[in-house]
Amino acid sequence: MSQPSSTPAADAADAAASAAPPADQQAQAGYRTVGDYRAEKPVMRARNVDVFYGENHAIQSVSLDIGLNEVIALIGPSGCGKSTFLRCLNRMNDTIESARVTGDITLYDEDIYAKQMDVVMLRARVGMVFQKPNPFPKSVYDNVAYGPRIHGLARDRAELDKIVQTSLERAGLWSEVKDRLEEPGTGLSGGQQQRLCIARTIAVSPEVILMDEPCSALDPIATARIEDLIDELKRQYAIVIVTHSMQQAARVSQRTAYFHLGKLIEVGDTDEIFTNPRHKLTEDYITGRFG
Amino acid sequence: MTDGRAMSTRDRVGARLGRRHRNEVAFRLLGLAATLVGLVFLAVFFFTLVVNGVPAFQQTRILLDVELAADTIDPDGERDPETLRTASYQSLVRDALDERFPNVTSRGERRALYSLMSAGAGLELRDIVTSNPELIGQTLSLWLLADDDVDMAVKGNVRRDLPESARQLTDRQIEWIEALEADGRVDLKFNRFFFTSGDSRDPELAGIWSATVGSFFMLLVTLVISFPLGVATAMYLEEFAPRNRWTDMIEVNINNLAAVPSIVFGLLGLALFINLFGLPRSAPLVGGLVLSLMTLPVIIIASRAALTAVPPSIREAALGVGASKMQMVFHHVLPLAMPGMLTGTIIGMARALGESAPLLMIGMVAFIVDVPESPLDPSTALPVQVFLWADSPERAFVERTSAAILVLLAFLLLMNLAAILLRKRFERRY
Incomplete structure (x- = not known):
């Protein structure tokens, strides 16, 4: 995080291009995000994102960058829209018929809601790990190999074997399952299943990994392993994690965004947010006054 | 506190x-x-x-010493298959009876004596001789098929002490039977005609094979039509169709169709398939089409239930790694829903197998002796055969009706067993 950002000129242009409109839009929504929502090495940028479920305005004018080599934690009370925002980033909200998304979300300057953007392609580049471990009812091997298979990432069996092995190694699961590759993935323990799901996600070599409360169904030991893994993975990926545990956010993330009732209240370096929150709501949440 | x-x-x-x-x-x-x-x-x-x-699975047979007389079977001695086939074998049976009861002389009495044996006895002799012509000229001791009235008396279904006017057999005939029984020449043997032949006017020759084959062809047609159609419909409605007023209406109508009395489908089949499309009457093809109409809603409803039962987490997992909607459905949802779909299909098919009312409407209630060779040949079905026999006056058809019901129930049990095994085998894979 100490690395100096790009040239001042580019920074200024960026600020002019993206910082101004949110202010106007947010004025309409009646609030202003505290802190800088921009990242040093942005991979995805969300600008003025609104999400509606039918009449329900679930997210109001949220702007946020997802940066490379960092973990950004989305925190906030239940129903604050953090998961909804996460699911906008790989268009999983498309599967909900009443959901409507407005605003701009780009992945390396490509508009992901543009007509020419194929969701299949998008989801291969923006992988997702879900709250409940959800391995396919297939073998461990087939779980990891599924993504590479459907996207045609391996030319032959040997290459596929290699992808499966590296993915499982990176997910810290290889030593535990290397003799059980043909056994069903659903037979593993909860923590192993979640690491299997992470391996399945990274087998496609995505650019961004979205994690929706990945540890909420796990015990503390399994949680610790996943957190170590997230720390490991950020060297290569941009990671967004939704969490209910503030300790977890403090442990794994470099930046934290605090959501409240569909609004992005405050965003900033994790250390800053947890030691010196600037907004009253953030402070109340972090000190445990509600949540 | x-x-x-x-x-x-x-x-x-x-x-x-x-x-x-x-x-x-x-x-x-x-x-x-x-x-x-x-x-x-x-x-x-x-x-x-x-x-x-x-008791219908066994049939009374009488041991007779039959002389395969060459001058009756093949007078010119050329062993021409056509001659062998058309010879009067029943007269050999009659000769054997005359041999056994030499003092029966009057015309009427001899007629009564001959009627102890079934017409099937001659047919059996013919089969023996045509498959093995060297036997001609020899005298064989053969267990030959008795008439159904004799069968009833031997099995005790008709009491012999009834007044003569109240039973089919005369006192003389009973005497002959008792004389044969005293010789140990009357016995119950396995009733192969019941399992190998079609319907017949003679109960001892009537069997369920043609009805079974008819039912099989019908179920085949039903399966081939309703399974793919039903699964495809369920998949489209559940996974791909938008939720709007049209799909709601389709759904309500499908649910209503499942409750329509089956005879109505029979009438529809008569009007549509036979009158409009000109398909043949009494054919398993038409029967299968009608039963498809009936089975389709059942399969659709069961398949939709099976599809909804697949947890959303599996769908999300598939979409999350970038599977397209079709890949999600075909790689993950369908395999998990398949056992449920198959169970629904088997139960629907079992219902179709036991259905008789719609078949009456399309003429599958005819008297069919020949075993159908294709779904276009006239045929009956098992439940219709039960209906036909239950309606017949001969006493021997009573036990055949029950026996046919037993066979039908055995098929139904087998199908339900298959459904249960399928469910057990694939239960809770997710």
Whole structure:
């Protein structure tokens, strides 16, 4: 995080291009995000994102960058829209018929809601790990190999074997399952299943990994392993994690965004947010006054 | 909390506890009683069927010394297959009877004597001779098929002490049977005609094979049409179709179709397939089409239920790694829903197998002797055969009706067993 950002000129242009409109839009929504929502090495940028479920305005004018080599934690009370925002980033909200998304979300300057953007392609580049471990009812091997298979990432069996092995190694699961590759993935323990799901996600070599409360169904030991893994993975990926545990956010993330009732209240370096929150709501949440 | 309040809770709960327990016991007993009554009915049903039906699996045969006389079978001695096939074998049977009862001379008495044997006896002789012509000229001791009235008397289904006017057999005929029984020449043997032949006017020659084949062709047509159509419809409605007023209406209509009385489908089949499209009457093809109409809603409803039962987490997982919607459905949802779909299909097919009313409407109630060779040949079906036999006056058809029901039930049990095994085998894979 100490690395100096790009040239001042580019920074200024960026600020002019993206910082101004949110202010106007947010004025309409009646609030202003505290802190800088921009990242040093942005991979995805969300600008003025609104999400509606039918009449329900679930997210109001949220702007946020997802940066490379960092973990950004989305925190906030239940129903604050953090998961909804996460699911906008790989268009999983498309599967909900009443959901409507407005605003701009780009992945390396490509508009992901543009007509020419194929969701299949998008989801291969923006992988997702879900709250409940959800391995396919297939073998461990087939779980990891599924993504590479459907996207045609391996030319032959040997290459596929290699992808499966590296993915499982990176997910810290290889030593535990290397003799059980043909056994069903659903037979593993909860923590192993979640690491299997992470391996399945990274087998496609995505650019961004979205994690929706990945540890909420796990015990503390399994949680610790996943957190170590997230720390490991950020060297290569941009990671967004939704969490209910503030300790977890403090442990794994470099930046934290605090959501409240569909609004992005405050965003900033994790250390800053947890030691010196600037907004009253953030402070109340972090000190445990509600949540 | 004060002591007084704690006591009062205890007392108030305690006061009602006795009644709650009594209600529980009473309800459990009521449930048990209902189950027992159901079981008793089932037991009575099976008991009467088995008692009535099982004797039909055996048939009375009489041991006769038949001389395969060359001058009757093949007078010119050329062993021409056509001559061998058309010879009067029944007269050989008659000669054997004359041999056994030489003092029966008058025309009427001899007629009565000959009627102890079935016309099937001659057919059996013909089969023996045509498959093995060297036997001509020899005298063989053969267990030959007896007439159905003899069969009834031997099995004790018709009491021999009834007044002569109240039974089919005359006193003389009973005497002959008893003489043969005294010689040990009357016995019950396995009834192969029942399983290998079609319908017949003679109960001892009537069998369920043509009805079974007809039912098989019909179910085949039903399966080929309704399974792919049903699964595809369910998949489209559940996974791909938008939710709007049209799909709601389609759904309501499908649910209603499942409740339409089957005879209505029979009328529809008569009007549509036979009158409009000109398909042949009495054909399993038309029967299968009609039963498809009936089975389709059942399969659609079961398949949709199976699809909804696949947890959303699996769908999300597939979409999350970038599977397209079709890949999600075909790689993950369909395999998990398949056991449920197959179970629904088998149960639908079992219902179709037991259906008779719509088949009456499309003419599958005809008297069919020949075994159908294709779904276009006229045919009956098992339940219709039961209906036809139940309607026949001959006493021997009573036990055949029960026996045919037993066979039908055996098929239904097998199908339901297959459904249960499928469900057990693939249960909870996710």
